[in-house]
Amino acid sequence: MANFFLKIGFSVINTCKARRETVQLVSLHHTARKSTFCGKIGVPVTFQHNLTFNTQNRVLSGSRSITTDSHGIQDNISALQLKKRLIRKKKILEDELSRPPGLYSVAAFATAEEYDLEALIKGLKELDLYEPKVIKNTSDVVHAVAKYQVESEPREIFFFREGSVVLWNVTDLESSNVLKFLRQYESDSYSERLVQQENELMNYRHQAEGLPSALDKDGDLLVATADSTEITLDKYTYSNAMTLSVKLAIWEASLERYIDTIEFVTEDLKRGNKIKMSQEEVLRKHGELFALRHLINLSSDLLDTPDFYWENEQLESLYNQVCNYFAIARRTKVMNEKINHCVELIELLSSHLSDKHHIRLEWMIIILIMVEVGFEVIHYVDRYYS
Numbered sequence: 001m002a003n004f005f006l007k008i009g010f011s012v013i014n015t016c017k018a019r020r021e022t023v024q025l026v027s028l029h030h031t032a033r034k035s036t037f038c039g040k041i042g043v044p045v046t047f048q049h050n051l052t053f054n055t056q057n058r059v060l061s062g063s064r065s066i067t068t069d070s071h072g073i074q075d076n077i078s079a080l081q082l083k084k085r086l087i088r089k090k091k092i093l094e095d096e097l098s099r100p101p102g103l104y105s106v107a108a109f110a111t112a113e114e115y116d117l118e119a120l121i122k123g124l125k126e127l128d129l130y131e132p133k134v135i136k137n138t139s140d141v142v143h144a145v146a147k148y149q150v151e152s153e154p155r156e157i158f159f160f161r162e163g164s165v166v167l168w169n170v171t172d173l174e175s176s177n178v179l180k181f182l183r184q185y186e187s188d189s190y191s192e193r194l195v196q197q198e199n200e201l202m203n204y205r206h207q208a209e210g211l212p213s214a215l216d217k218d219g220d221l222l223v224a225t226a227d228s229t230e231i232t233l234d235k236y237t238y239s240n241a242m243t244l245s246v247k248l249a250i251w252e253a254s255l256e257r258y259i260d261t262i263e264f265v266t267e268d269l270k271r272g273n274k275i276k277m278s279q280e281e282v283l284r285k286h287g288e289l290f291a292l293r294h295l296i297n298l299s300s301d302l303l304d305t306p307d308f309y310w311e312n313e314q315l316e317s318l319y320n321q322v323c324n325y326f327a328i329a330r331r332t333k334v335m336n337e338k339i340n341h342c343v344e345l346i347e348l349l350s351s352h353l354s355d356k357h358h359i360r361l362e363w364m365i366i367i368l369i370m371v372e373v374g375f376e377v378i379h380y381v382d383r384y385y386s
Contacts, residue, residue: 104153104169106221108200108242110250111179112163112186117142120159120185127181130157135236138308143232158236162300163187164243168204168235190250198249200242200326212314213237215321237315241322244302248331251296255338258288262342265349275349282349289346293339302332 121142124132130144140162146155156168157178165182167175183189204221207213213224213234221238223231262285268275277285296302309316323329 103203103205103220106166106168106202106204106238106242107170107175108164108166108202108239108246109175109179109195110164110198110243110246111182111190111195113188114163114186115159115161115182116185116187117159117161120182123181123185135232141236141240143236156232156235158239160240160243162243162247164246166239166242168239194250194253198246198253200246200249202238202242204238213318215318215325219325221322233312233315234318237309237318238322240306240308241319241326241328244300244323244328245326247300248296248302248328248335251292252331252335255292255335255342258285258292259338259342261285262345265345269348275352277349277353279350279353282346282353286343286346286350289339289342293336296332296335296339302328 117140121132124130124142124144129148130146133143133145135141135143140160142159144157144159146157149155153169155170155174157170158166158168159182160166163186165178167178170178179195202219202221204223207222207224209225211222211224214222216222223234223238225231265275265277267273305316305319309319
């Protein structure tokens, strides 16, 4: 019986040694893969046909050893040297006093995730400064026209349910008042600084008699001189495209803030430091990414033309022109690529933390088995001498 328990003890000890050697070999294998990858991206790598292993940054790889530079990848790549999102060059509007006759301004703001349009209509009626109207075949926008005109060109506002507002021929002071008025009807409001930073400003003027609405080569919006219904639809089309741009700008800024919060993880991985994030934090970061991806790809019209334009080719063409001017498709593609990279990083962290947890559990089981064997040996020795 003693020999039986001694064999069990030696078996457990040998299993622990074998596991430690396996972990070391796996570590060497991962190190070799990283060194091979470094060679692909430009880090000096030298192959020597031998089976030696020493402390000069050499690791075994099959029948060859890989020698890397003493500083390695750190001399070439820094995880913190990330290129920040450049603020897109936006159109600079002329001052209202020096603006030539016939040239007007239009501004688009994204102030929240969503507006309560039904309550907003009631609020506009109580305010009695704007006459709320609806756009045919769509229930996600409110068209408001100022009741008191200052000049011949009307002042119009389009409120979109997804949390954006476009103001036509409205002064800065009146725009500020409208944005303050909107706060009570917003859901998940954005910060004032973000709203002012990620807006869109354009010039518009009326076309010559008989010409349709179009986008000028200089970036000015050309509005046809037709009956009020057609002009309203053209302005709605312009506004719809501008709202996509400002919402996308808000999400781009959100993604940049997210990237800033995980930059230290990349640096820690590069230096081999301990990961300072828990499994719960990684899961929350994963959820933030998928929420942003849902907004971009499922809850918006960034990837497709809205159904409203299917029955009107002229409006659809106008909508596509403005979307191309704001580079909506390209910016959406870039955002999705950045999100994919972030998802890969978060999945790597999740896998790493899961492996550490599994290894910890396995060592606990091994220790418990060793403790149990020790108690059995003690009991056997006690029975033997008694």
